[in-house]
Amino acid sequence: xxxxxxxxxxxxxxxxxxxxxxxxxxxxxxxxxxxxxxxxxxxxxxxxxxxxxxxxxxxxxxxxxxxxxxxxxxxxxxxxxxxxxxxxxxxxxxxxxxxxxxxxxxxxxxxxxxxxxxxxxxxxxxxxxxxxxxxxxxxxxxxxxxxxxxxxxxxxxxxxxxxxxxxxxxxxxxxxxxxxxxxxxxxxxxxxxxxxxxxxxxxxxxxxxxxxxxxxxxxxxxxxxxxxxxxxxxxxxxxxxxxxxxxxxxxxxxxxxxxxxxxxxxxxxxxxxxxxxxxxxxxxxxxxxxxxxxxxxxxxxxxxxxxxxxxxxxxxxxxxxxxxxxxxxxxxxxxxxxxxxxxxxxxxxxxxxxxxxxxxxxxxxxxxxxxxxxxxxxxxxxxxxxxxxxxxxxxxxxxxxxxxxxxxxxxxxxxxxxxxxxxxxxxxxxxxxxxxxxxxxxxxxxxxxxxxxxxxxxxxxxxxxxxxxxxxxxxxxxxxxxxxxxxxxxxxxxxxxxxxxxxxxxxxxxxxxxxxxxxxxxxxxxxxxxxxxxxxxxxxxxxxxxxxxxxxxxxxxxxxxxxxxxxxxxxxxxxxxxxxxxxxxxxxxxxxxxxxx
Numbered sequence: 152x153x154x155x156x157x158x159x160x161x162x163x164x165x166x167x168x169x170x171x172x173x174x175x176x177x178x179x180x181x182x183x184x185x186x187x188x189x190x191x192x193x194x195x196x197x198x199x200x201x202x203x204x205x206x207x208x209x210x211x212x213x214x215x216x217x218x219x220x221x222x223x224x225x226x227x228x229x230x231x232x233x234x235x236x237x238x239x240x241x242x243x244x245x246x247x248x249x250x251x252x253x254x255x256x257x258x259x260x261x262x263x264x265x266x267x268x269x270x271x272x273x274x275x276x277x278x279x280x281x282x283x284x285x286x287x288x289x290x291x292x293x294x295x296x297x298x299x300x301x302x303x304x305x306x307x308x309x310x311x312x313x314x315x316x317x318x319x320x321x322x323x324x325x326x327x328x329x330x331x332x333x334x335x336x337x338x339x340x341x342x343x344x345x346x347x348x349x350x351x352x353x354x355x356x357x358x359x360x361x362x363x364x365x366x367x368x369x370x371x372x373x374x375x376x377x378x379x380x381x382x383x384x385x386x387x388x389x390x391x392x393x394x395x396x397x398x399x400x401x402x403x404x405x406x407x408x409x410x411x412x413x414x415x416x417x418x419x420x421x422x423x424x425x426x427x428x429x430x431x432x433x434x435x436x437x438x439x440x441x442x443x444x445x446x447x448x449x450x451x452x453x454x455x456x457x458x459x460x461x462x463x464x465x466x467x468x469x470x471x472x473x474x475x476x477x478x479x480x481x482x483x484x485x486x487x488x489x490x491x492x493x494x495x496x497x498x499x500x501x502x503x504x505x506x507x508x509x510x511x512x513x514x515x516x517x518x519x520x521x522x523x524x525x526x527x528x529x530x531x532x533x534x535x536x537x538x539x540x541x542x543x544x545x546x547x548x549x550x551x552x553x554x555x556x557x558x559x560x561x562x563x564x565x566x567x568x569x570x571x572x573x574x575x576x577x578x579x580x581x582x583x584x585x586x587x588x589x590x591x592x593x594x595x596x597x598x599x600x601x602x603x604x605x606x607x608x609x610x611x612x613x614x615x616x617x618x619x620x621x622x623x624x625x626x627x628x629x630x631x632x633x634x635x636x637x638x639x640x641x642x643x644x645x646x647x648x649x650x651x652x653x654x655x656x657x658x659x660x661x662x663x664x665x666x667x668x669x670x671x672x673x674x675x676x677x678x679x680x681x682x683x684x685x686x687x688x689x690x691x692x693x694x695x696x697x698x699x700x701x702x703x704x705x706x707x708x709x710x711x712x713x714x715x716x717x718x719x720x721x722x723x724x725x726x727x728x729x730x731x732x733x734x735x736x737x738x739x740x741x742x743x744x745x746x747x748x
Contacts, residue, residue: 152233152234152235152236152291152293152301152668152669152670152671153170153172153233153234153670153671153703154170154203154231154232154233154234154671154703154705155169155170155232155233155234155240155261156168156169156170156230156231156232156263157170157202157203157206157229157230157231157232158229158230158264158266159227159228159229159230160226160227160228160266161226161227163744164227164743164744164745165227165229165742165743165744166744168199168730168731169730170671170703170705170730171703171727171728171730172697172701172702172703173697173698173702173703173704173728174693174694174697174704174706174724174728175703175704175705175706175728175730176705176706176707176708176724176728176729176730177196177199177705177706177707177708177729177730177731177733178708178709178710178724178729178731178732178733179194179196179707179708179709179710179732179733179734179735180709180710180732180733180734180735180740181194181709181710181711181734181735182734182735182736194733194734194735194740194741194742195733195741195742195743196675196676196707196709196733196742197311197312197675197676197707198216198742198743199707199731199742200309200311200673200675200707201215201216202229202742203231203309203673204305204309205217205229205245206229206230206231206243206245207231207243207287207301207302207305208243208245208253208280208283208284208287208302209302209305210280216748217247219748220748223743223745223746223748224247225247225248226247227246227247228244228245228246228247228251228266229244229245229246229247230242230243230244230265230266231243231245232261232262233291234261235290235291235292236291236292236293236666236667236668236670237292237667238259239257239258239259239290240257240258240259240260240261240262241255241256241257241287241290241291242255242256242258242262242265243255243283243287244256244265244273245283252270252276252277252278252279253278253279253280253282253283254270254273254275254276254277254278255273255274255275255276255278255283255286255287255290256268256273256274256275257274257290284300284302287301288300288301288302292667293667293668293669294666294667295663295666295667295668296335296338296339296668299335299338299344303335304335304339304669306321306322306323306324307319307321307339307656307659308656308660308669308671308672308673309672309673310652310656310672310673310674310675310677311675312675312676312679314652315645315648315649315652315677316648317648318625318627318648318651318652318655319332319336319625319655320332328351329351329622330348330351330354330355333347333351333622333623333625334347334348334351336625337615337623339595339659340591340592340595340615340625341589341590341591341592341595342584342585342589342592342615342623343584346577346580346581346584347581347622347623349577350574350577350578350581350621350622351622353570353573353574353577354574354620354622356570357567357570357571357574360563360564360566360567360570361563361567363560363563364560364563364564364567367556367557367559367560367563368556368557368560370556371552371553371554371556371557371560372553373553373557375557375560375561375564377557378554378557378561381550381553381554381557382554384550385547385550385551385554388543388546388547388550389547391543392540392543392544392547395539395540395543396540399537399540419513419516419517420517422513423510423513423514423517426506426509426510426513427510429502429506430503430506430507430510433499433502433503433506434503436495436499437496437499437500437503440492440495440496440499441496443492444489444492444493444496574621575621577621578617578621581617581621581623582617585615585616585617591662592615594662595613595658595659595662596612596613596614598657598658598661598662599611599613599654599655599658600612600613602654602657602658602692603629603650603651603654605688605691605692606650606653606654606685606688606689606692607629607647607650607685607688608688609629609630609631610629610630611627611628611629611630611651611654612626612627612628612629612630613625613626613627613655614626614627627651627655629647645680646680646681646682646685649677649680649681650681650685650689653674653677653689653693654692656672656674657672657692657693657696657702660672660696660700660702661696661699661700661702664700664701664702670701670702670703671702671703671704671705672702672703672704672705673705673707674704674705674706674707675707676707676708676712677689677706677708678706678708678712678713678714679708679709679712681712683714683715686712686713686714687714687715687716687722690714690722693706705730
């Protein structure tokens with residue numbers, strides 16, 4: 152895979168940039184010292200990599216210049232032509248406007264200009280971004296990185312300024328987990344990426360099961376180790392529940408009335424008290440009547456005559472007749488009174504009998520009510536026991552649910568343990584793979600060390616190791632010039648990191664030069680900050696690799712960063728090598744010949 156050219160629908164603003172096999176330079180001449188210290192896209196030396204990435208169907212975020220400056224870019228359509236490993240020429244047509252479909256053209260020979268070709272004449276047209284990426288991946292057919300997509304490795308072979316900090320963990324992977332880049336790097340170095348990837352997949356599954364286990368234990372309110380304790384508690388609570396349930400079932404409430412209350416009893420007793428008072432009054436009246444009936448009118452005329460004789464008085468006949476008439480009157484009067492008293496006695500006695508009967512009835516009601524009230528107290532006890540019963544049933548249910556949760560937790564725990572055993576086996580396989588012969592890895596490591604030595608005049612060691620988590624670590628360190636094997640601190644410096652990245656990229660490309668792989672590398676500002684001798688050595692290394700392995704190297708550099716020869720003269724590039732000149736002498740020197748953005 153190599154880049155052939157990139158052009159647009161507006162040559163006046165963005166002229167075509169042709170790329171050649173071998174060494175390519177985007178050369179910027181900067182006179183304004185302010186532009187040397189900050190990246191403002193005034194020239195576009197750094198921005199070109201973003202334009203190429205867009206042509207390679209990279210996604211653009213809202214902070215991308217294409218989105219931030221629609222007045223400049225919205226009408227642009229870019230055409231990127233690529234040469235595949237099989238010798239086909241693939242052109243991608245992509246507009247800045249996001250809703251515009253993507254087109255792909257395939258030919259056996261390079262086609263200089265496809266701007267006038269109607270969309271329906273392209274090999275693929277009307278493609279969404281995802282579909283276009285899939286088609287381009289099939290056309291590029293980079294078998295050396297399968298099963299990964301062609302975009303996976305672009306960051307290593309299109310290095311921005313932010314990608315020199317680490318050789319293998321480029322900026323796009325800085326915030327992501329290791330599983331997103333280590334399997335791919337393992338593949339690049341010749342290891343079994345499926346083995347590495349499966350280890351991360353197992354880690355994820357174990358983590359998911361551990362989380363599920365924790366959630367189930369939280370749901371159960373207990374640890375899995377407390378299972379038997381909860382089961383014992385369930386046995387005790389179940390026995391208590393059955394005992395209490397039997398006690399509750401033994402209660403009988405046949406005569407219980409739901410409406411009985413103490414008020415009913417008080418009402419009955421109040422009526423009985425009234426009736427007792429009435430009965431008392433009647434009894435008093437009957438006693439008085441009885442006395443009245445027993446007291447008769449007595450008047451003996453003979454006794455009266457005897458008294459008169461004793462005192463020798465004459466008892467007049469008229470008086471005798473008066474007494475007899477009085478006696479007769481009283482006798483008649485007493486008879487009437489007795490009849491009235493007898494009648495009243497009868498009425499009072501009848502009324503008393505009714506009162507007695509009513510009192511007897513009320514007394515029975517009162518006794519019944521009191522019995523029911525006593526049974527209502529029993530109901531209260533029953534209800535209390537029912538509440539205890541409900542609480543026990545709830546507790547038993549909760550204990551059963553906790554056991555169910557812990558049963559599920561035990562399944563998660565068992566599955567996690569099985570996966571951990573499988574993980575250990577996978578780690579052992581990874582360790583074995585490191586010890587086994589690996590020609591690709593050996594070649595890359597040897598080539599990398601050779602390239603570093605040619606630039607730095609010292610060896611560098613690339614190694615892999617299994618870390619404590621059972622995953623691969625990729626290590627690079629430079630060694631003392633006496634080749635004692637002692638690590639130096641130079642590899643931690645910024646300039647040395649750049650060299651390590653450049654040598655690593657070149658080593659990968661040269662070892663896989665004849666394979667269906669990337670055959671180009673783009674290094675943005677690689678010379679910035681490097682010692683002059685190292686620039687010269689790196690430049691010679693790059694030219695040599697391009698010539699010997701038919702590689703394509705794209706370098707962006709400003710004139711102040713050019714390497715110098717022994718006479719302190721700038722080592723200039725040939726006109727063929729400079730594929731685009733940039734300068735700060737006006738709009739015409741910018742990548743996009745328009746206002747600064």
